[in-house]
Amino acid sequence: MRLKTSQFLLSLVIISALMLGGCSTQQLASNPSSPTSTATSTTNDTEIKTTTEATSVSQTSSESIPGITDLPRLEGKATVVLTVKGSPITIEVDGTDAPITAGNFVDLVQKGVYDGLAFHRVVRDPQPFVVQGGDPQSKDPKVPADRLGTGSYIDPKTRNARYIPLEVKAKGSDTPTYNKPFDATAQAVVLPHKLGAVAMARSQAPDSASAQFYIALADLAFLDGNYAVFGNVTQGFDVVNKIKQGDRIDSAKVTQGAENLKIPGQ
Template identity: 80%
Template sequence: MRLKFSQFLIAFLMISTLMLGGCSTGQVASTSSPTSVATSPASETSTNQTTEATSVSETTNESVPGMTDLPRLEGKATVVITVKGSPITVEVDGTNAPITAGNFVDLVQKGVYDGLAFHRVVRDPQPFVVQGGDPQSKDPKFPVARLGTGSYTDPKTGRERYIPLEIKPKGAATPEYNKPFDATARPVELAHKLGAVAMARSQQPDSASSQFYFALADLPFLDGSYAVFGNVTQGFDVVNKIQQGDRIDSAKVTQGAENLKTPGQ
């Protein structure tokens, strides 16, 4: 369906802000910028960075460069995120986004999200996203203007973890990696529908780490550029009440934990 000019303009401005937010740490939009779904850029030395899209017939970690050390979800899982005492139930889809879903479930299992704040909430000029998951937000004294630049650091290695952009075209046997594509020509299996849960990233495709967002409306202009990995099945009314600065009480895997496969298993 064609967008009206006003809708197209808003979409263009949102995408422009996304790209600006990812150019460099100094250019990341502050939390006062209403339309950024971007995190800090990935390290230039990250082993997850590749320059060409990869389509594989078998999406094993060994099939795609840079993924041998990443967890994966083989199937689905249920995660309950509690905010201000109220639960949000998320179905995490490892069937269509095994690496993105595996990364999220692994971080939930590690307790990474407990106590983190939602640093960006955008409802005007139209519903957009609620974004959180920056590990820096656990420190209440961390400057609000700098939230949105943090990534998960593995305490065992001291290294930041980044995951490849992972999007599965509709009808495809496996996801494609490392490069955005035009979803108007090639629709995706996991679309930015109302209640979708996806990973935030910078301009670098393979720079997602721990930050995620809830889609507050259908956002088709993000399809093909950002990786959706699940959707809210219950508690979207709780999502709609989240304000900037609200914190995650806890995030727990309630079903499907056995589907998480970590390196070495």
């Protein structure tokens, strides 16, 4: 994708904003991030560079993706309804093209993780960007606002954070690719960042997504291949457009497709 100079500079700023706000590079590896307009980390070549190297889903049982066999998987599609300030937002979750990312999201919805969480970043200026939420820390109103955007889902059984690998499926491919971003200008993705796309936020480390997600407020093609889209808003985008920073998710429910969620060991 070729951009005019002003657009290119804006893209660099926004991609830098897709990293964890207020933390060092060392902290980014252990504290997954999300789209933000206040990040202090500096964009460098390694943060915006893309590559075609990735791991195929056919290798997911190998050590190339440690722990992936222990992650929830969505085999097919599901519908999730987020209720915000009493109004519903319907999301079609795509486990066909993003089984691990979709499975993680649906599993967290089923566990009630998103109930009561805040949208801690809403970026509409200088142009529409994203609405972001899902930091488990935001359930506690006493957590300082400058800490939001740094939290992960902590598995109560292991007491460890659950992270999922970057998962992006290219058009023409039978399976997603994992672990590393790739150049989507050379090969289009099946689930692009279109208006209403729902995707996982992460830090600099490709495999650092956990619970935080964002909804695209515009077409954001420059993010394709770098962040994992796993669904789309199909109804209630007018509600998304009214979300303000600090608004909370009243509830998140799986209304269809719950049977497509597969939990290892169950």
